[in-house]
Amino acid sequence: MNFETFNLHPSIMAGVRALGYSVPTPIQSQVIPLVMQGRDVIGLAQTGTGKTAAFVLPILERLRMGPRGRVRALIISPTRELAEQTCEVINSLGSKTGLQSISVYGGVSMERQTSGLRRGAEIVAACPGRLLDHLWKGTISLANLEVLVIDEADRMFDMGFLPDVRSILSCILQKHQTLLFSATMPDDVRRLAREILHDPVTVQVDLQLPAKTVSHALYPVQQHLKTNLLKQILDRTQMESVLVFTRTKHRAERVAEQLLRAGYQVTSLQGDLSQGRRQAALEAFRNGSVKILVATDIAARGLDVLSISHVINYDMPEDTDAYIHRIGRTGRVNKNGDAFTFVTSDDADKIVALEQLLHTPLERLTLQGFDYARPAPARESRLPRQPRQYGTENKRPVKRSGNTHLASHRNVQGRRPGTVTAPAVSRAR
Numbered sequence: 001m002n003f004e005t006f007n008l009h010p011s012i013m014a015g016v017r018a019l020g021y022s023v024p025t026p027i028q029s030q031v032i033p034l035v036m037q038g039r040d041v042i043g044l045a046q047t048g049t050g051k052t053a054a055f056v057l058p059i060l061e062r063l064r065m066g067p068r069g070r071v072r073a074l075i076i077s078p079t080r081e082l083a084e085q086t087c088e089v090i091n092s093l094g095s096k097t098g099l100q101s102i103s104v105y106g107g108v109s110m111e112r113q114t115s116g117l118r119r120g121a122e123i124v125a126a127c128p129g130r131l132l133d134h135l136w137k138g139t140i141s142l143a144n145l146e147v148l149v150i151d152e153a154d155r156m157f158d159m160g161f162l163p164d165v166r167s168i169l170s171c172i173l174q175k176h177q178t179l180l181f182s183a184t185m186p187d188d189v190r191r192l193a194r195e196i197l198h199d200p201v202t203v204q205v206d207l208q209l210p211a212k213t214v215s216h217a218l219y220p221v222q223q224h225l226k227t228n229l230l231k232q233i234l235d236r237t238q239m240e241s242v243l244v245f246t247r248t249k250h251r252a253e254r255v256a257e258q259l260l261r262a263g264y265q266v267t268s269l270q271g272d273l274s275q276g277r278r279q280a281a282l283e284a285f286r287n288g289s290v291k292i293l294v295a296t297d298i299a300a301r302g303l304d305v306l307s308i309s310h311v312i313n314y315d316m317p318e319d320t321d322a323y324i325h326r327i328g329r330t331g332r333v334n335k336n337g338d339a340f341t342f343v344t345s346d347d348a349d350k351i352v353a354l355e356q357l358l359h360t361p362l363e364r365l366t367l368q369g370f371d372y373a374r375p376a377p378a379r380e381s382r383l384p385r386q387p388r389q390y391g392t393e394n395k396r397p398v399k400r401s402g403n404t405h406l407a408s409h410r411n412v413q414g415r416r417p418g419t420v421t422a423p424a425v426s427r428a429r
């Protein structure tokens with residue numbers, strides 16, 4: 001199947017070509033024709049499957065004709081980052097259609113959004129809380145809405161947004177088409193879907209399984225040696241860019257600081273930053289000026305950076321769902337990726353659950369020449385007293401017991417001190 005099959009208008013096909021898409025992904029092949037027929041759809045797909053274009057393309061096709069300057073499509077997103085990214089996809093795919101989109105989320109000036117809305121956008125990608133603020137103030141009208149998309153519904157539920165979503169739905173009185181996307185189907189989301197979708201078609205793509213383009217490996221290590229191991233892996237492994245996940249905000253900051261002090265170009269993303277700082281961090285990572293991003297699970301969904309070659313779980317994720325979302329940041333469409341997970345003796349149960357999910361035992365790797373026996377310091381200090389320079393020494397190959405995908409070893413490029421764009425991402429309103 002190719003994109004011509006969908007009979008999209010040439011102005012939209014121009015966007016498809018500009019983004020270099022040649023073959024529709026499985027979710028696109030199934031969802032686009034259904035949406036173009038006007039059906040309500042439940043899309044069970046994780047991020048990384050191309051689900052955004054699966055709803056954006058038919059929306060552009062539908063809105064291409066008809067009135068301009070009023071909100072005709074609304075995408076509700078759980079996070080600011082996802083709302084921004086969705087608008088970017090709309091702007092790229094729809095650049096020749098003349099359709100306008102705007103993102104709406106908290107933490108930034110309400111007035112600027114209001115004047116943006118007043119100028120007239122046809123598509124709005126919004127986080128629930130701020131959208132409700134606009135609805136209550138009367139600065140947005142959904143009276144002309146034709147298509148509603150609820151994106152990452154399970155995450156919306158996790159973040160406690162379902163009541164807000166229900167309030168928004170109560171403001172939409174006219175008949176419209178509804179699309180709901182979710183990686184998993186918790187009961188509350190299933191209930192919501194039953195209530196609000198009309199005779200929906202369910203499309204499921206690789207639900208709850210990580211993308212096949214990602215390979216997985218475990219690195220057993222003691223807690224106090226994790227940062228050293230991380231540095232060694234960064235030094236010895238060929239990587240385009242790396243997303244490192246920690247369990248807490250504090251750890252994300254601490255690990256980023258430790259890497260920075262050791263001379264790596266690194267930025268961090270966690271829940272306490274201003275919108276400006278989080279955008280700066282994401283932008284630096286996205287445009288490749290910073291190759292390492294240390295983040296909490298806030299970056300586990302929606303972060304769309306095609307060049308992420310490696311995800312390193314500095315801390316084991318809470319559960320298999322979290323694992324899938326984290327590693328979904330690499331191995332994006334048609335690209336390969338590696339997921340390394342540092343595990344301690346406390347993680348035994350989680351490893352069993354993960355291996356059950358993946359239907360295969362995971363490879364345990366050890367790094368040749370790494371001092372696994374080094375004792376823990378008497379009291380862990382917040383930062384190393386002597387910033388250590390990591391040079392080109394010790395570039396011995398990583399031992400990968402039968403796995404050769406890291407056969408050549410080049411460290412993360414452009415390592416130089418001084419680029420922590422500070423932390424980031426709070427709950428979007």
Ligand code: AMP
Pocket residue numbers: 019020021022023024025028046047048049050051052053304306332333334
């Ligand atoms: P998503 O799951 O919507 O976050 O998309 C994941 C990534 O896949 C994004 O970088 C998209 O630009 C890319 N993508 C989406 N559809 C296609 C396609 N048909 N061919 C190649 N890349 C695609």
